[in-house]
Amino acid sequence: MKHYDMCEALYALPGGVVQPRRKPVTVPMLVAIVGVVMLVLNSMIPAEAEYANLKSAVVLFGAVFVAVGVVICVVRFSGNSNSPWHVQDGCFLKKEELKFVKERSSHVRDLVRKGDFTTLRSLPDDGVSAVTVVIYSSPRSGFCAAQVFEYFDLELRPVDDVKIVQ
Structure with a gap:
């Protein structure tokens, strides 16, 4: 089970609490439009040495804005990437990854089983991904889903089931 399987578990929640949804393309389009406006304004600047x-x-900035905006729009239109959308809150779930050393595995798993995500987030991040906790949370409500992963044989595998707190 990988991270995307965690999203599939969220999508399978009863009542359709979390649904897959594409991210909007309005911001990349605005960035591209700002770039085009900059290029048009460039043609209005007098061609003098000063x-x-x-x-x-x-x-330069206009071309970069156009390129970045167009590339992000193309990726969002053509990509098959959906993000978890919390229906009741009307927002995308925020993804966090917390990384810990192997020695903290049992403590981290206990915190996730209890649903104590505030204590879990307050633990210092070790930067070593021997034990990784993936958390999807809603910025508007108390909805939170987490799963603990550990490295076994050079592969990241889930240790427990997805814990959901609403």
Whole structure:
């Protein structure tokens, strides 16, 4: 079971609490439009020697904005990536990954089983991903889902089932 299987478990919750949904393309489109506006404004700047650096900067930033906006739009339109959407809150779930050393495995698993995510988040992050806790939480309500993963034979495997607190 991988991280995407955790999302599948969330999508299978009774009542359709969490559903897969594509992220909106409005922000990347706005970034691309700002880039186009910058390129149009560049054509309105007089072609004099004193404005050469300004024109170059406007073209550079405009082109970068257009490129970034278009690439993100293409990825969001053509990609098969869905993000977990909490229906009742009307927002995407925020994903966190907490990483701990192997020695903390039992303590971390106990905290997840109890649903004590505030204590879990307050633990110092060791930066070593021997034990990884993946948490999906709603920024608007108390909905939280977590699962503990450990490395076995160079593969990240789940240790427990998904714990959901509503």
